[in-house]
Each structure stands twice: as structure tokens, then as C-alpha cells.
Amino acid sequence: MKHILLAVFALQFSTTAFSQQTNQSKIIDSYVKEAMKNNKIPGLALGIIKDGKVIFEQYYGTENLEDLKKVSPTSMFRIYSTSKLTANIGIFQLIEQGKLSLEDNVSTYVENFPKEWQNVKVKNLLTHSSGIPDFIAFEDISVDDSNAKVIERLSKEKMEFKTGNEFRYNQTNYMLLTMIIEKITGQSFDNFIINNQFSDVKNQVCFSSNSLEQIPNRVQKYNYNNETKQYEKTPFDNGVRSHSGNGLAITLPAFLQWSRHLSNHDLLNQNTKERMWTPFGYGNQKDVFAYGWEINKMNHIPSYGFSGGNVSAYRIFPKNKMAIVMMSNGYNFFPAQYHIVNHIAAIMDKNLTDAYSIAEESVIAGFAQTNNPNAEKNYYAIKAKNPKWDFDGTLNNIGYILMRNSRTEEAVKVFELNAREHPQSGNAFDSLGEGYFNAKNYPMALKNYKKSLEMDPQNTNASHMITKIEHLLEAKNK
Template sequence: MNKSIFILSFLSLTISCFSQKVESSKKDLKQQIDNYLKETIEVNEIPGSAVAVIKNGRIIYEHYYGKSSIDDNTLVDENSIFRLYSTTKLITAVGVFQLIEKSKLSLEDKISKYLDNLPKEWQDVKIKNLITHSSGLPDIVKFEDIPYNLDEKEKWIRLYKKPMDFETGNQYSYNQTNYCLLTKIIESVTGLIFEDYILKNQFPTVKKGVVYSANASEFISNRVTHHVFNFKKNKYERFNADHGKIHNSGSGLNITLKEFIAWNERLDKNILLKKATKSLMWKQFEFINKKDDFLYGWSIYSTNNIKSFGFSGGYMTAFRKFTDKNITIIFLSNGYKFFNVEEKVINHLAGIVDESLIDKKLLVEEEITTAFFKNDFAKAKQTYFVLKDENSTLHFEDVLNMIGYTLMNNDRLNDAIKVLEFNLEENPKSFNAFDSLAEGYFNNGQLEISKRNYQKSFELNPENTNAKEMINKIDELLKSQ
């Protein structure tokens, strides 16, 4: 064989081997993602979900799991439409910045520039305060006399009479009023119905797979059912609440995974916003309290000092961009049995795709949580002690407390008490561990032992007003017996 032929043959073999390794690596990565998602779905009995991972502009993982509707026995597929709930706010934020980019709106504009007859206390609130949840306005969803089914005009009349929550700009406080007002402002500026403005400017060529509706009972072809687990009946039931059109900008977008992927691609390619405008949107807002962290419409996260931006909604959907790593992860689901997993799934998948994004504490906490929900109590404790020994620098009081409360909220009170007793054994000097266990005993009707635990909690932390109030409440109950 002459030298040139030998070199070409060697190069061909090398490239072939490299390609095989790359393909093997891709398959291994997909298998890791698949294995993790299947276990998470199994443990939490998630009815259905759709997941995508995008790296360097390419879809490296896209998969559809389970049922879009348990009652109808239909499967999730690429045509399935998921309601994003509050993840919708990301799309609304982009819509606001499109107007800023066109000089039709400014973050420094007072909302009174666009809206008439506002209360005096609302006059100086600015666009930037709405989009960063720093407005201090009363939250429209937190008042019993402003139910979802109330006429919209009457909602505003009643809300205008409510007091401010805090000084505008002082702090972050998640608030649905902010996005209800952004709807009205966008409509005032554009002369378009809010939904038409968003669809025209962010989904201009989309014919199906994107629709606004905050009404879970409304029939929309291919929309997945929002399932809520009824522990008394031990089965999933359909969630049918109508939150009203007023909440479309904050929680009403319904979309397929494929259209969400395409939206992300337009965002990445600077079609929706220029690069400089995105940088402005992903800039940290300066709160007066100097404590809170939030961007302009986007949450900010940190994993091993690596920043990521995104949001989650309804405890079922999440979208996250790890911009420095050029990774985007989308998680959509339609229910959960025990506990919401959307943020944990995002973080875990990020660590699978890029080792620098592995959150060791998160992984261990996931293993502990899975153990207590998947196994009996004795086996779960064994798993816990093994993980504790392997991770001696980590502390697990919070995760045990969370497991206890999750079980308590899911009508597994006896199991919850076992976990909370175990948490106290592990953390005998924690006022919070005593407080949580006391709540478990109280819910189980064990008033005397509940009182003793509240008293111990109060001794460890005299500022624990909850413990003091509960001691008084228990005393009154014991007197009446």
C-alpha cells in the first residue's frame, strides 16, 4: 500500500471510530436522560409529560411520556398542547421588550401614562416594577371577595380599594396583578387585543399548536388534561377551574413542545429580540432591600456559580436557559401525585448534559426523597444513612422536613409523623424540627404531645410566634374537652 493511500485509510478509520464514539456518547446521554425521567415519572405517578433538551442550537433530546388524558386514555405526543401556567410570563416579558425595542414603551414609564383612574397609591408604579414583581400592588388572586368568576370590571373596582403591600421597588413579591396590568398597557400601546399582539409578533406563521385560554374546562383540540390527585378517592381527577381571560398574560398560554422549541430558536437567533435587548431583559433588577434577585420577567438561578434564566408554572412546567453553556431545557407535564418536580428535573438534566452543572446536594436530596416515597420506612432510612455517610458535609434537615410535609398534605399522616420524628432524631436541637413534628401530632389529634413539642420549639427559639400561638390554641382545645 502506498503512503498516501495508507494515510487516507488511517484517517477514514479514525473519523469512523470518532463518529462511532460520538454516536455512542449521544445514545448514552439519551439513555441517562430517559432512565432518570422514567424513574421520576414512576415514583411521582406523573400522568404525562414532554421534555426537550437543546444544546448549541440542536435538539439533543425530545421525548413524550404517558397519558394526555387518563379518562380518555389518550397518549402524549408531538401534537399535545400543554398549558404553561406561569411559564407564560416569559412570553409576555418578551412581548414587553419588543415594544421597548421599538421605543413604544419604556421601563421607566409610569403605568398612569397608559391607564386612567388608578388609585393615588398606584400612580408612581412603573413598567419596570410590574415586570420585576416589585410593584407592591395588592395581588388580585389573594382576596376572597375577588373570586376568579367575578366580572372583570368589578374585580378592578374592588382591587383599587385594597391597600398596598409594601413600598414600590423595595422587594420581590410574586404578584398576578402585575401581569393583568401589563395586558391592559400592551393593548393601550398597540391597539391590539393582547393575545393577537403576542401571536402576531412571536408566533407569526404558526397555524396550530399555540392558543390562549386560562379556562381548564374549555375544550381545545389536543390539549392535555390537567390532573389533580384526590387522595381520599385515591385517583386522579380533572382540574376544571376557569381563571378568566384577565389571567391570559400571566398563565394562559397553551403550546406544544415543538412550538415551544421553535419559539426558543427564534429567541436564540435574535429574531424575537436583538441581542442587546435580551441582555437588558436578563439584567438583574436593583431592589431597594438589596437582598432579592430577579431579572426583568425572568427568574435567575445559580448552579456552581453558573447562572441560568427561566421560570416555572403551575408546579408542572418549566423553561430554563443556561446561556453560558448554550443549553436550554423545557419540561412540560399535566399533574403530579406527591410533589412537584419541574425545577428539580431541569437541574438534574442540566447536570447530565454538562458535568459542570451537577448539583451534588440536589442529587442526594432527590435520592433521599425517592427512597421515602418508593420504599417502606425501614428501607428508606437505610438509604438515608448510606447517603449521609457518603456525604458527610451535607445537611438534610430541610429535605426530611419537606418529605414530612408532603406526606402530611397527601393524607399520609402516620407516615409523615414517622419522618418528622426521624428528622427530630437527626436534628435534636432544631426548633423547626420540633415545630413541624408538633404540627403532625396536632393534625393527628395528639394534643398533649403536640403542645410539649411546641413548647420545646419555643424554648429553642422565643421568636417562633407560631409555636406560641399554637400552645394557646391547644390550651383552649384541652379546656373545652
């Protein structure tokens, strides 16, 4: 009798769990479709792993807009800076093998390392605390330049800050990590990563930072052209040295398999992962970042991940035995990768609810709808429940997005709202002045630029615009 009762209980539990999972999947599916609509995302792939199993894997929209090919399991999305996670793991694989140490000086592995960079260690590259100049900031550095030539060019620039003092996102760090990997292994970066992290899905991944290269099934990112009102493929070639920083293209099944390997300790052992996810001790004691991974905490539950190109994101929740993969190919209104991951995490587990993120997403969605009379009401309703929440930056960004989309009248209303909400913010009034200027309401633009300058006498933009508008008004009155 006891065995029968246990069997019945197990069956009931299994049925309940399946029903709950099915309901969650429906909610997630509905939410993703709405998020895509609000942000005009052409195509998207989403996967969720829970307790070692893929419990959600769906494909939405079009892989490309030229022939409207649908997103599918064979679609290889470019994940841009999310590629860095594979480089991070590659470095820690070498550390685990005893071939490398976080405390090693980079000069041990890179020839002709500039004297000013001698204190930079491997840990500083992973944590973006090196202070080395970022090569993408210099137009005279060509994608065809050798790594040695890039280093020689950057050595002529001053260090950006004292090594170890702060976090500053920097692509040079990953160029140097690539050089270290290739020096130690004697392999190309691409081969080392594919052989050691994607050996069972080699035909579903590739490295190329050249958007112009024709690669079967690779999904390109689209940028929205506000003048033509159309999406256009990204035309950039970042060169081979950018592969570790932004070059990976991968299918959703391959990404999910990689995530399962990570959770199952196939890529790194548990102690190494915990070390990799430990917060780095920055000198300024303000910045928070692990060794190549963003750290997020909700209700003291940690998660780790990264995003890329505003179109991809990965987040792993070790304590929840869960991971979320999101990949897309563009957006028209607002970069949605963090909101999407946060929202899905909350659907999966209410203890992972980031209430501010979900509220911010609601505010954005309201203003994304053309001439939505309820957008401002929705904002005030959210603020009434949470008076301490500040949406200054969000409203400012929404205003500029609306202007870029030729929705100037709506942009001015959002800038006005932000100025009312932040009456002591010189930046809010500067933006309102710009909104009125674009609407060709020069008297109101002048008034708000002057108010901005009163609050912030160092605002050179306001000074310049005041002079410009005064000349326009004088010419108009002649």
C-alpha cells in the same frame, strides 16, 4: 493524504459525538421514567435543544386519565406561570421597537391609575417589585370583572411595600403588562403574542385560563384528591385577564421552536436579551431576579427560566447553547419540575451539576416509596458526605405530604428525624406535634407542642393545640 486524515478524524469525532449523545439520551430516558414513577406523574413531555438542534424529544404516559390517550407531539400542555415568559418577551419586543421603556410610568398607559401607584414603572411589573396588591388575594374580585373594576377595587387597599424594595410574586403585575401591550399595539394580548412569537406554529398554541373550556388536544392539569385517592381535573376559571400570567397551552414541538427562535435572535436581539436577563437592583439588596426571569447559576454558569403550576419548566443556558423544556399534567407526591430540569442539565454537562438539588431529589424519592426501610439510611449517607447541607424544609414538606396521603406513621418518623436534626427548631417540633396528633397519640403531641412553645413563645398554633389536647385528655380520663 492530509485531506484523508482530516476526513477520518472528522468521521471518528462525529461517531464519538453521536455515541455520547445516544448514551445521554438513554440515561435521560431512564431517569425521566424513574422520576415519573416516584412522583406518580400521569403524563410528561420533555425536549432538549443543543447547539440549535433538537437532540431529545420524548413523550411519556397519558394525556388524560379518562380515556388514557397517550401524550404525543399534538398534546398541548397548559404551562401555567411559564406563560409569563411570552409576556416578558412581548414587552421587550416593544422596547426594542422604541415603543416602550422600562422607565416608563405605568400610568402613561393605564387610565385611572391610583395615586398611590404613581411611582410604579414598567420595570417594577416585570420584576415583581411594584408593591401593588395581588388581585388573586381578594375573593370579591370576580373573573368577569373588567380590568378597570379590578384596579378600582385594589386602589382601596394599601401598597404591600415600597415600590422597588423587594420581590413579591404578583398576578396583578401581569394584568397591567397585558393592558400596556394592548394599549400600544391595538391588538388583543393573545393575538399579539401568537403573531409575534408563534407565527409558524399557530395551530399548536392557544390561550385560555379556563380549565373547564373544551379545547382539542389541550392537556389539563390533575390534582390528587387525598380523600378519594384519585386524580381530579382542575376546575378553575381564572378569566381572560390571566392569559398572560397562566393561560398558554402549547405542544412540545412548538415550545422547542419558540426556544430556537429565542436563541437565534429571531424574537429579540442579543443586547436586548442580555438586558432582559440582567439582575434587577432591589432596594433590600437581597432578592435576585431578572426582568421576568429566574436566574440560576451553577459553577458561575448562568441560566434563565421559569416554572408554572408545579407541572412545567423552561430553562435556557446561553453559554452552553442549550435549553430544556419540561411539561407535565400533575403529581401525587412532590412537585418535581426543578429537580427534573436540574438533573437533566447535569446529565448533559457535569459542570451544570447542582449537587444539593440531586441529593434532595434522592431524599424525596426514598421517602416516596411506601415503608421504605432504606429511606432514612439514604438520608444519613447523604448528610455524612455533606454535613453542611440542611434539609429542614424538605423533610418538613415530606412529612406533610405523607400525612395528606394517609401515611401518618411514616410522616411521624420523618417529623421525628427532622426534630433530631434540628433540635433548636420550634417549627420542627410543632410539625412533630401535629404528626402525633393525627396519629391520635395525644400525650406525645402535647409534649412536642409544649417543646415548640418553649422555643417559640409567639407560636399561637402551639398554644391553641396545647389547650385543645388538654381538653381531649381531660374528657378521656373522666
